Amino acid sequence: MSKRALISVSDKTGIVEFAQKLREQDWEIISTGGTKSALSEAGIETIAIDQVTGFPEMMDGRVKTLHPLIHGALLGRRDLKTHMDAMRKHNIEPIDLVVVNLYPFKETLLAGGNQEDMIEKIDIGGPSMLRSAAKNHASVAVLIDPADYEVVLTEITETGETTLETRQKLAAKVFRHTAAYDALIAGYLTEQFFEGKPEKLTLTYDLKQSMRYGENPQQDADFYESGLPSLYSVARSIQLHGKELSYNNVRDADAALQIARDFDEKPTVVALKHMNPCGIGIADNIELAWDYAFEADPISIFGGIIVLNREVDLATAKKMSKIFLEIIIAPSYAADALVVLEKKKNIRILTVDFTEKARSEIFPMVTGVLGGLLVQNQDVLIENPDDWVVATKVQPTETQMKALGFAWKAVKFVKSNGIIVTNDHQTLGVGPGQTNRVGSVKIALEATAEKPVETQTGAVLASDAFFPFADNVDEIAKGGITAIIQPGGSIRDKEVIDACDKYGIAMVFTGVRHFRH
Structure with missing residues (x-):
C-alpha cells in the first residue's frame, strides 16, 4: 500500500517541489482548495479531500477536514491491533505525513483586519489535523514550516520513511506553533470581548536572536520578540x-x-x-x-x-x-x-x-521573577502642568517652570531612588539608584558642581518620589538649586516646604510618582 500525505497550506513556499519529490517516491497526496489547485496546475496528481471523506466541502471551507476518515487516519496507532482493526472495519486508510500551515491570523491582525476578518482567520481544521498528527508522532510526520521540507525529503528518499527522532522534533514544533497561534487568538478576543484581568495570561514570543551570553559570560540568553511586534523597538530595528x-x-x-x-x-x-x-x-x-x-x-x-x-x-x-x-x-x-x-x-x-512611537506604549511590561511573572502597563501617563501645585511661598519663574518640566520628564527614567538636576535644555547631574534619597541628591549635586557656572545658573532638581525628610532640602540648598519638583505626599511635607521657604527655593508638587526599579 502506498504511503499517503495530506497537504493543505496557506504558505505555498516550496510546496510544489516538495509534493513532486513525494510523488517520485510513489506517495499519494491528499489535498484541498487552493493547495490542490496549485499542485494540479504543476501537473502533480492529487486526491481531493471529499474523495476520501465522501462528504462535500461546505460553509465556505469551514467544514472539510473535520471527519473520522481524516482524523482516524491520523490518530490510529499502528502498534495497537484494536486501532488497526477499527481502521480496516471503517475503511480508514492511514495518513503518514501531514503538511499544514494555518490561516494568517497574525498577518491579518497586523494589517489592521476588522473583527469579521479576524474571526474568519481563526483556523479550526488546520490546528486539529496538526494536533492529531503530532499526538501520533510515533507513526505520523507533521510539518508546519517549509524550512523542514528538506530534512524530511532526504530521509524519505534515503529510507522510504522519516526517523522517530525527526518526528518527535517536528511534533514538539507543531505544539509550540499551535500554542502561539492560540495565544494570539486568545489575546485578540480577550481585548475585544473581555473586561478586567483574565484568569490565564497567554503570551507568545518569537526567537529573534540567540546571544553569545547574558548579563555575564556564565549566563545563557536569547532575545525573543513579542508575537505582535512593536515597530518602535529594538526588536524591529534595522x-x-x-x-x-x-x-x-x-x-x-x-x-x-x-x-x-x-x-x-x-x-x-x-x-x-x-x-x-x-x-x-x-x-x-x-x-x-x-x-x-x-x-x-x-x-x-x-x-x-x-x-x-x-x-x-x-x-x-x-x-x-x-x-x-x-x-x-x-x-x-x-x-x-x-x-x-x-x-x-x-x-x-x-x-x-x-x-x-505612540503604538509602542500599549505593550505591557513583563518582568520575570522566580516562579512567575510581573505584568504592568507602561508608565506613559500624560501629565498636565496646570494640575501641579506650587507648595512654597516662593513662586517659580516661567524659566524655572520650563526647566522643571524638562527635569520631571527626565527623572522618570532614573533608577530609584532617582534624582536629576537640569536646566531647561540639558541634564546636569544624575543621582540614580541609591538606597537613600540623600545619597542620590549628593551624587546629582556633585556632578552638577563640575559644570561651568553659566550652565548651573537656574538649575532645578527633580525627585522621582517624595522627600521623606527635610535633610534632602538642606543638601539641595547647598548646591545652589533654585527650584524643586517632586510628587509630594509625605507625612513630613510641611517640614520640607518650610525648609524650601527658609532657603528661598520654589517647590512644585505633581501628585504623581515615577519609581523605576
Missing part, C-alpha cells in the same frame, strides 16, 4: 553597521528608546549608560542637542548608547565619531553621515521607525 547586539546592549537600547519617546517636541539626544540616562539634550537642531547631551556627562557617555530623534547629519556624525559609543539609534542617517560613522568598526548603527 542594523546598518557593526557586530550583533549583546544582551546588555538590547536592554540599554530599549531603555534609551523609552526615554527618547517622551521627548518629541524638539530635536533631542539621549545618552544612556547601564539603564540610566547620563545625558539628555534638547535644542532647535540635532547637532546642538548632541552638544548638550555630551556636555551633560562627557565621561559617562563613553561607551554609551545614543538615541537621536531626528536624522543624523554630517556635523553631528563627525562629533559622535570622536568618542567610543556602543550603539547609535536614529530614524535615519544622511548618506555622508553614515559614511563617517561606519569608519568606526565596532559601533552598532541602527534605525527605528519613530512614527510608531
